[in-house]
Amino acid sequence: MRRIYLDHTATTPLDPRVLEAMEPFFFGVFGNASSIHLFGREAKQALERARGTIAGLIGAEPGEIFFTSGGTESDNLAIAGVAAASQGNRCRIVTSGAEHHAVLDTCEHLAQQGVPVAILPVLETGGVDPDVVRGAVGPDVKLVSLMHANNEVGTVSPVAAYAELARAAGAIVHTDAVQSAGRIPVDVRALGVDLLTLSAHKMYGPKGIGALFIRRGTAIEPVFHGGGQERGRRPGTENVALAAGFAEAFSIAAEEMARESKRLKGLRDGLEVRLRESFPGLLVNGDPEARLPHILNVSFDSARCPMEGEMLVVNMDLRGIAVTSGSACTSGSMQPSHVLLAMGRDPQTARATIRFSFGKSNTDEDVAQVVDVLRQVLDQMSSPQAPFV
Numbered sequence: 001m002r003r004i005y006l007d008h009t010a011t012t013p014l015d016p017r018v019l020e021a022m023e024p025f026f027f028g029v030f031g032n033a034s035s036i037h038l039f040g041r042e043a044k045q046a047l048e049r050a051r052g053t054i055a056g057l058i059g060a061e062p063g064e065i066f067f068t069s070g071g072t073e074s075d076n077l078a079i080a081g082v083a084a085a086s087q088g089n090r091c092r093i094v095t096s097g098a099e100h101h102a103v104l105d106t107c108e109h110l111a112q113q114g115v116p117v118a119i120l121p122v123l124e125t126g127g128v129d130p131d132v133v134r135g136a137v138g139p140d141v142k143l144v145s146l147m148h149a150n151n152e153v154g155t156v157s158p159v160a161a162y163a164e165l166a167r168a169a170g171a172i173v174h175t176d177a178v179q180s181a182g183r184i185p186v187d188v189r190a191l192g193v194d195l196l197t198l199s200a201h202k203m204y205g206p207k208g209i210g211a212l213f214i215r216r217g218t219a220i221e222p223v224f225h226g227g228g229q230e231r232g233r234r235p236g237t238e239n240v241a242l243a244a245g246f247a248e249a250f251s252i253a254a255e256e257m258a259r260e261s262k263r264l265k266g267l268r269d270g271l272e273v274r275l276r277e278s279f280p281g282l283l284v285n286g287d288p289e290a291r292l293p294h295i296l297n298v299s300f301d302s303a304r305c306p307m308e309g310e311m312l313v314v315n316m317d318l319r320g321i322a323v324t325s326g327s328a329c330t331s332g333s334m335q336p337s338h339v340l341l342a343m344g345r346d347p348q349t350a351r352a353t354i355r356f357s358f359g360k361s362n363t364d365e366d367v368a369q370v371v372d373v374l375r376q377v378l379d380q381m382s383s384p385q386a387p388f389v
Contacts, residue, residue, distance in 0.1 A: 001320045004366045008202075008359035009151055009179060009295055010324060014245075015204035021248035022206065025241035033238045034229060043240045050240075050247035057250050058196065059187040060213050066230045067243055070210040071178040071199035075102035075145075077212055077223050077234065078174045078195040082143045083110050084221035090170070092116040094136050094144045096128050097342035098152075100176055103145055104338075116140070122342050125287040126155035133162050137169040144173050148191070149180035152339040152355060153286030154295030156180065163192035172218060178202055178210075182253030183261060183292050194218045198250075200242070204360070205249030209242035264358045265293035267367055271356060272296055274371045279378070283349065285340060294358040299340070299349045300378065309336075309351050315377045316354075321370055323354050 005013075025046060031039030033047045052062040068074045083093065095107050097119050104119075111117040118136055120128050128146055137144060144166040149156045163173040174195035177186050182203030188196050196213040200206055214220060220233065227235030276282050281301035309325030316323050325337070336350035345353075356370070 002369070003320045003322070004369060005322045005361060006356045006358060006366070006370065007322045007324050009355065009357035011201050011207065012204045012359055013361075014206060015249060015252060017252060018205055018245045018249045022241045022245040025244055029240070033240055034227075047238055047240050047243050050243040053247040054198070054211055054250055055213075057186075057254050058181070058198075058213060059189045061216065063231070064188075064213055064216055066212045066214055066233050067238055067246075068210045068212055068234055069208055070201070071100075071176065071197050072102040072210075074197040074199070074210045074212040075100065075174075075176055076106050077220070078197060078214075079103065079106045079143065079145055080110065080223045081220035081233075082172055082174070082195070082218075083115050084223070085219040086115075086142045089140055090142045092118060092138075092140045092142060094118045094120060094133075094141055094146075094166075094171075096120045096122050096146055098122045098126055098128075098150055098339045099145065099147055100151055100178070101338075103147070103176060107145075120146075124344050125290075126150045126153045126285070126339065126343050127157040127287065127290070128162070130158060130161045130165060134165050137166050137171055139170070141166070141169060141171045144171050145175070147176040147179075148186065148196075149177070149184070149292050150286070150339060151179045152337060153297040153343070154179075154292040155287040156184065156290045156292060158290075159191045159193065167192060167194075179292060179295075182250060182257065183294065184257070188213050188215070195220075200246035200249055203249050203253040206242045206245040209239060209246045211246070260360070261293040264362075267358045267362055267364065268294060268296045268356070270364065271367045271370065272298075274367065275374075278371055278375055283345075285343065285345070285353070296356045296358075297353065298356075299345065299353040301352070309353050312352070312354060312377065312381065315381065316373065319373045319377065321373055323356055325351075325353055325355065 029042045031043040033043040051065045055062045055065045107117045120132050122128055146162050148159050159175045166173045173193045175193050176197045178199045180186055181198050194215040199210040222233050224235050229235050283299040285297040313325050336347045340350035
């Protein structure tokens with residue numbers, strides 16, 4: 001069976017060039033970057049080279065990049081760290097109902113501890129209306145956290161507009177750029193944000209490493225304790241090999257971005273056209289223009305697909321095609337996508353949904369096969385006599 005991977009939003013395979021960049025730090029240059037002897041100094045130099053590379057790719061200074069274990073930790077550090085540093089009456093956090101759970105769950109936890117949190121509504125396209133942000137950023141708001149690009153529907157939000165409004169009101173601004181970095185240009189100065197989350201494994205880098213941009217002068221407390229690494233913001237021995245891989249992956253992504261984004265957009269648009277032709281009543285979720293080039297999120301006519309999206313995903317997988325019904329972090333949940341519900345989709349429509357996300361391995365041939373297989377699956381699922389799997 002020919003297998004097709006269309007879940008690059010969940011994770012990407014490691015680029016062989018990234019593995020090659022990492023290998024020296026597993027064996028030869030293995031020192032602890034905090035040690036002052038030669039072995040440690042070599043590791044420290046490699047770590048700082050990686051930091052500088054990543055900083056340069058997002059328009060930051062090297063000293064504003066802090067390595068973490070990934071996007072989830074970076075989101076937690078950004079939100080909980082700012083909350084811990086809050087003083088006086090300016091303590092409210094503003095976010096939206098379509099954020100990644102790393103943001104929403106952190107905000108919920110803080111709310112349980114007494115921190116005031118405002119959850120903004122989102123538009124049908126998945127973004128937040130800047131006028132809603134304007135109305136939400138009062139003198140009590142400490143932090144506004146709104147993602148750059150949605151991980152489920154691909155909508156790219158006007159973060160620069162949000163940041164201008166929030167910072168004018170004296171608030172700190174955080175954006176999760178896990179999905180957008182390496183896919184579209186990301187520049188912290190142009191966006192105007194104070195905090196920005198990155199993750200390596202979304203851009204053909206290693207799992208287990210991410211970064212948080214912290215604008216110089218931003219008040220933030222660590223959420224972990226036990227060491228002075230990362231200038232006291234994130235303790236623990238730095239993983240130099242993963243940092244080197246992260247930097248290499250991001251560099252490759254930036255170099256290939258224009259060409260690859262154009263190719264992926266062609267595949268995505270081709271699939272969308274074929275699906276619209278094949279499935280009457282198809283609903284495409286997300287902004288039709290302001291969206292990432294590799295994500296296509298669609299809902300099928302709920303009368304034709306009257307069941308959980310997870311079953312749709314399982315049937316596709318049994319036929320060799322890997323897709324998902326929502327965020328990888330909520331896979332296995334029988335609840336409909338919180339993003340689609342926030343966008344105004346009804347629960348049944350939200351359940352009858354698939355997210356396709358393209359990557360380097362995908363071709364036009366994949367698009368044709370996906371449509372054929374999907375037609376077979378939906379025909380089988382809509383037949384009361386046929387087994388679902």
